[in-house]
Amino acid sequence: MTTEHNDSNVLIEVQGLEKHFKNSTVRALNGIDVKINKGDVVVVIGPSGSGKSTFLRCLNLLEVPTGGHIWFEGQEITDKKNDINKMRQKMGMVFQSFNLFPHKSVRQNITMAPIKLGVMKKDEANRRAEELVERVGLPDKIDTYPNSLSGGQKQRIAIVRALAMNPDVMLFDEPTSALDPEMIGEVLDVMKELAKEGMTMVVVTHEMGFAKEVATRVIFMEDGKILAEDTPEEFFDNPDNERLRSFLSKVL
Amino acid sequence: MTEWFAHQKALFFLNLIDDDRWRYLADGLVLTLEITFFALILGLTIGIIIAIIRATHDNTYDTMAPGFGKIVLKVLNIISKVYLTVIRGTPVVVQLLIMYYIIFATSNNKLIVAVLAFGINSGAYVAEIVRSGIMSIDKGQMEAGRSLGFNYVQTMTGIIIPQAFKNVLPALANEFITLLKETAVSGYIALQDLTKGAYIIIGRTYSAFMPLIAIALVYLVLVMFFTWLVGRLERRLRSSDH
Numbered sequence A: 001m002t003t004e005h006n007d008s009n010v011l012i013e014v015q016g017l018e019k020h021f022k023n024s025t026v027r028a029l030n031g032i033d034v035k036i037n038k039g040d041v042v043v044v045i046g047p048s049g050s051g052k053s054t055f056l057r058c059l060n061l062l063e064v065p066t067g068g069h070i071w072f073e074g075q076e077i078t079d080k081k082n083d084i085n086k087m088r089q090k091m092g093m094v095f096q097s098f099n100l101f102p103h104k105s106v107r108q109n110i111t112m113a114p115i116k117l118g119v120m121k122k123d124e125a126n127r128r129a130e131e132l133v134e135r136v137g138l139p140d141k142i143d144t145y146p147n148s149l150s151g152g153q154k155q156r157i158a159i160v161r162a163l164a165m166n167p168d169v170m171l172f173d174e175p176t177s178a179l180d181p182e183m184i185g186e187v188l189d190v191m192k193e194l195a196k197e198g199m200t201m202v203v204v205t206h207e208m209g210f211a212k213e214v215a216t217r218v219i220f221m222e223d224g225k226i227l228a229e230d231t232p233e234e235f236f237d238n239p240d241n242e243r244l245r246s247f248l249s250k251v252l
Numbered sequence B: 001m002t003e004w005f006a007h008q009k010a011l012f013f014l015n016l017i018d019d020d021r022w023r024y025l026a027d028g029l030v031l032t033l034e035i036t037f038f039a040l041i042l043g044l045t046i047g048i049i050i051a052i053i054r055a056t057h058d059n060t061y062d063t064m065a066p067g068f069g070k071i072v073l074k075v076l077n078i079i080s081k082v083y084l085t086v087i088r089g090t091p092v093v094v095q096l097l098i099m100y101y102i103i104f105a106t107s108n109n110k111l112i113v114a115v116l117a118f119g120i121n122s123g124a125y126v127a128e129i130v131r132s133g134i135m136s137i138d139k140g141q142m143e144a145g146r147s148l149g150f151n152y153v154q155t156m157t158g159i160i161i162p163q164a165f166k167n168v169l170p171a172l173a174n175e176f177i178t179l180l181k182e183t184a185v186s187g188y189i190a191l192q193d194l195t196k197g198a199y200i201i202i203g204r205t206y207s208a209f210m211p212l213i214a215i216a217l218v219y220l221v222l223v224m225f226f227t228w229l230v231g232r233l234e235r236r237l238r239s240s241d242h
């Protein structure tokens, strides 16, 4: 079973993924199969409650699947024998509500994981943090606390915090949904930049412009299933699924 | 009037100066602070551990996969609940006496007995305070920590507990002050703490006013001092947020 998941181009492979929350009657995920290749920018869209967040959160096991398998870099994430903490170090995640650590400065937010997890020495982590905040245009904020930042700035720092671990994939769960409209652009710009540099990304978003511009593939989910999966061109210009057409007519 | 003053002065000398009787209070104060300090450390340690067990159980038990870990968590949670119920349901003096006469009947180290009794007692109150602090932290904090690759304990100790602590610092300070005052019953196991010091003086001089007012003042000054200290600490912690 392991050999077939060692295709060096495939970063994440999902087979028959199911999630059934205990206190809920609906199946949040109902048999998801998908492959994510290195360098892919996969955008996941779909109506609210269709299972997009659950799918994303299963990828790094924040949500434990009730069925199916997930492999990351050839190692099965859903196999309890594998060290999930080690694997998560290579999977950055960005949340809708930022979740910066309010009791730590921006610098500490960024350097905490690399230093404490023994990935970098303190000096190296500090240099990396400085370089990263520079890249997202916030060099003067490095020694402030999160509470002094705007939403857009918080989210850029949250992205940087995940990047500091040098992940092989970045997972985004509606990263701009909690932002005031005028701040959405600055966050999307950072994400576009990342995509252009070749970062593998899985992005749940309602920003169709972002999907059209940088996605290599778009996935449409409904009722815990993938109903359509295609390149953005085919996806938006020639939607062949009735539900997708009706969804797109509402959001575009 | 002058007669009254003269009388008070005589009482003061009799109770505190003659035969160096103030020493009972000074030595008693040192012992009171010793018991309080070590009991505080023990109480915080027990309290934080129990709080983590209880919060972990409440947050994760239902979604945990069946297995050995789940059983261990269940057992630890039951033990914690029994501890909390028993300790908070009985008077601290009774706990102190049980510790001294039953559990440590063969040991002579009264200081250790007192520290254990008061520490174990305080731990129960600290546990509930810290637990409420942990529960007040947004669950996104745990998820962010875990998503970076920290394990559960690292996330708890490095991210959740420091924030929880800050939120409940006033309540913890109250618990510390309660603990300081509760050590006044140490005399029950013949420890010469501050209160017992006054008691001894009364036994010698047969006058109660001066010794009792003296220790009341000492307790009051201590409590006011610690209240002020915690207030400063709180302001410093809060300013780091903004």
Ligand SMILES: Nc1ncnc2c1ncn2[C@@H]1O[C@H](COP(=O)(O)OP(=O)(O)O)[C@@H](O)[C@H]1O
Residues within 6 Å of the ligand: A021, A022, A023, A024, A026, A027, A028, A046, A047, A048, A049, A050, A051, A052, A053, A054, A055
């Ligand atoms: N923690 C949970 N407990 C119970 N049900 C949940 C939980 N999280 C999500 N769900 C349910 O799972 C389904 C999918 O939710 P979600 O993945 O959040 O959808 P989306 O992100 O697409 O809006 C919904 O029906 C939702 O109510």
Ligand SMILES: [Mg+2]
Residues within 6 Å of the ligand: A052, A053, A054, A174
């Ligand atoms: Mg969602």
